Amino acid sequence: MLSKKMVEALNNQLNRELYSAYLYMSMSAHSTFIGLKGFSNWFMVQYQEEMTHAMKFYDYINNQGGQVKLAEIAKPPTIFESPSDMFEKTLKHEQFVTKCINELVDLSIEEKDHATNIFLQWYVTEQVEEEGNDNDIISKLKLIGGDGNGLLTLDKELLARVFVPPTGPISGI
Ligand code: FEO
Numbered sequence: 001m002l003s004k005k006m007v008e009a010l011n012n013q014l015n016r017e018l019y020s021a022y023l024y025m026s027m028s029a030h031s032t033f034i035g036l037k038g039f040s041n042w043f044m045v046q047y048q049e050e051m052t053h054a055m056k057f058y059d060y061i062n063n064q065g066g067q068v069k070l071a072e073i074a075k076p077p078t079i080f081e082s083p084s085d086m087f088e089k090t091l092k093h094e095q096f097v098t099k100c101i102n103e104l105v106d107l108s109i110e111e112k113d114h115a116t117n118i119f120l121q122w123y124v125t126e127q128v129e130e131e132g133n134d135n136d137i138i139s140k141l142k143l144i145g146g147d148g149n150g151l152l153t154l155d156k157e158l159l160a161r162v163f164v165p166p167t168g169p170i171s172g173i
Pocket of ligand 1: 017020049050053094097130
């Protein structure tokens with residue numbers, strides 16, 4: 001049983017996950033436009049991951065007897081200065097998402113909502129991985145600097161990323 005406040009907070013996070021998907025789809029489109037197929041692939045896989053993050057919230061709210069209420073998804077940026085700009089913006093966005101997840105965890109503790117607390121632990125772990133991946137690529141981009149060959153090598157590396165759907169029920173942990 002979810003409190004009214006919790007249903008609202010979970011719906012807000014569902015919207016943020018959908019925005020995350022939209023943001024990374026926009027970065028994928030921009031990468032394609034500037035000829036970086038690997039970056040485009042990386043961000044499209046990220047889009048797919050974000051959709052599963054959103055659907056986990058969608059299913060969890062439904063399964064717990066709450067009402068899913070979809071809201072407007074904000075317009076993402078469509079132009080980026082450089083590959084580094086995209087990853088700096090990605091990291092900044094993920095740090096914001098981490099803060100939001102932490103606030104949700106705080107609410108679950110405050111409300112003694114153990115089921116939601118357990119559900120959210122998956123996201124706590126996921127955020128550590130997401131920020132780690134972004135930091136890793138930002139470090140590589142710093143090493144590359146303005147070297148075109150280095151950028152193309154990284155592009156090839158990012159082309160290898162494959163979307164792996166989560167196993168079990170989508171809202172499972
Ligand atoms: Fe769903 Fe990238 O956090």
